[in-house]
Amino acid sequence: xxxxxxxxYDELGIRDFQRFFDSGALSSQALVLHYRDRIARFDKAxxxxxxVLHLNDExxxxxxxxxxxxxxxxxxxxxxxxxxxxxxxxxIAAPSLPTTAGSLALRGFVAPADAAVVAxxxxxxxxxxxxxxxSEWANFRSVRSTSGWSSEGRLTRNPYALxxxxxxxxxxxxxAVSANLCAVAVGTETDGSIIAPSSKNGIVGIKPSVGLVxxxxxxxxxxxxxxxxxxxxxxxxAALLLAAMVEEGGDELSAFLDSLPGEGILAGLRIGIARNFxxxxxxxxxxxxxxxxxxxxxxxELVESDFKMGKELADAAFEVMLYEFKAGVEGYLAxxxxxxxxxxxxxxxxxxxxxxDIVMPWFDQDIFLLAAAKGSLDEEVYRNxxxxxxRLAREEGIDASMDGLGLDALIAPSGGPAxxxxxxxxxxxxxxxxxxxxxxxxxNLTLPAGFVHGLPVGLSIFGRAFSEKKLLRVALAFEKATxxxxxxxxxPTLDSWL
Numbered sequence: 175x176x177x178x179x180x181x182x183y184d185e186l187g188i189r190d191f192q193r194f195f196d197s198g199a200l201s202s203q204a205l206v207l208h209y210r211d212r213i214a215r216f217d218k219a220x221x222x223x224x225x226v227l228h229l230n231d232e233x234x235x236x237x238x239x240x241x242x243x244x245x246x247x248x249x250x251x252x253x254x255x256x257x258x259x260x261x262x263x264x265x266i267a268a269p270s271l272p273t274t275a276g277s278l279a280l281r282g283f284v285a286p287a288d289a290a291v292v293a294x295x296x297x298x299x300x301x302x303x304x305x306x307x308x309s310e311w312a313n314f315r316s317v318r319s320t321s322g323w324s325s326e327g328r329l330t331r332n333p334y335a336l337x338x339x340x341x342x343x344x345x346x347x348x349x350a351v352s353a354n355l356c357a358v359a360v361g362t363e364t365d366g367s368i369i370a371p372s373s374k375n376g377i378v379g380i381k382p383s384v385g386l387v388x389x390x391x392x393x394x395x396x397x398x399x400x401x402x403x404x405x406x407x408x409x410x411x412a413a414l415l416l417a418a419m420v421e422e423g424g425d426e427l428s429a430f431l432d433s434l435p436g437e438g439i440l441a442g443l444r445i446g447i448a449r450n451f452x453x454x455x456x457x458x459x460x461x462x463x464x465x466x467x468x469x470x471x472x473x474x475e476l477v478e479s480d481f482k483m484g485k486e487l488a489d490a491a492f493e494v495m496l497y498e499f500k501a502g503v504e505g506y507l508a509x510x511x512x513x514x515x516x517x518x519x520x521x522x523x524x525x526x527x528x529x530x531d532i533v534m535p536w537f538d539q540d541i542f543l544l545a546a547a548k549g550s551l552d553e554e555v556y557r558n559x560x561x562x563x564x565r566l567a568r569e570e571g572i573d574a575s576m577d578g579l580g581l582d583a584l585i586a587p588s589g590g591p592a593x594x595x596x597x598x599x600x601x602x603x604x605x606x607x608x609x610x611x612x613x614x615x616x617x618n619l620t621l622p623a624g625f626v627h628g629l630p631v632g633l634s635i636f637g638r639a640f641s642e643k644k645l646l647r648v649a650l651a652f653e654k655a656t657x658x659x660x661x662x663x664x665x666p667t668l669d670s671w672l
Contacts, residue, residue: 184354187411202237202255209257213355221664225349227262227327229304231270237301253418254299259350259359262305265289265391275393276310276324279516279525289391291402291419298418303356306346313343314395316537318600325533333662334629338592341371347405348375358406358415364395366608368403369620373588373632376622378412379405383640384615387419394502396495409649430643439651440472443582446479451586454605457626462587465623465633472651481575483610490562491613497556500545519546536597567614582644588620588632611636619645622658
């Protein structure tokens, strides 16, 4: 390589890396070293993004073995040798990568086996580069929480303006991808935890249909809503990562990407404009209106939809999550006993009280207390709330809207631009559209759609259960026509943009 121009790794995608691997211009080892250097300069120093909790001590050795395997037998697939970050609430059987959900209560707990999705990624040839910071307990500890903050990792910063919040709970995964600290990352979502941080950090995020990706070995919140999903700088990279994550149909998804036509890609598709989720910010409205016209210009038929979400659904969903969190976290801790001596929700609550000065300096654990007071999943209150969620989010919600208008997908603004981090008042949200698909267990995809005062905002595309291919078709066409993704500049404050 002496005398040759160095490769500019920023913004490269999975197919780019594979071409460099195959040509011998790049090795997986070299790419791991590049990302480690970048993490040292941007995450631990410089702008101090604080998105990475732990680095995998075994990553270089794994990359070396995969480089040798490529030379001997060829690549396993598109993820072969690709460095991937994993959210810290997912089991990774590596001594340097404890599974903590960002909480000091689980500090040092190393899972005895990989989560199913992590195991699938390893089999696909991915290099687990490290684990990412997150909103502690996936933002389900207090209604006054600050996204991106955990007692183990402290605050993750938004790379577009460092005083702005990255959103969450997959904060670190979103920031690590946006700042080019890894090729791609895995996040998890219960209600907005992939969609919101992806939108506010200028990347692509896919919240798959519940059941498409295994949840075994992931610290849970809600059995009816939880899912892991891919986070990437391009729609194609998110889709390629998803193909490696899914239980079944990964090869079909990869083939689907290769079969898409280049021109007139949206002809024949009918898309609903969920305008009830707009109107909370003039800048976001302008971005959304432009997105509507772009999709119309790509051949899709755009129709107005009156789809909306009411308070009854929001209240029922919170009730369901309280019950399911208690049952789920108790089950997780029972299965992986010995997690730092924490065996149940009561132990977590007691630990937080005993270490309140470092665990609860800004916000309490009021949601934990509400969840601890709940009974079993056999209680009628829980069953009724779950039925309400399914009826209002599915049958009378997304399904009814799409059936009534003959839609292939719905679109809405993903949310507003990132607000300032505020430890005293907690998170500030102008609006967003993640909840209906999350509560229904249906797929949702966000991708960059523009900027408001220098901060990225996303377009959400969502629809019926297991309609990921249709959503990807729309997203790929929109991305190809617009290319709104912009590498962040790490401004100290939004004022420096003005």
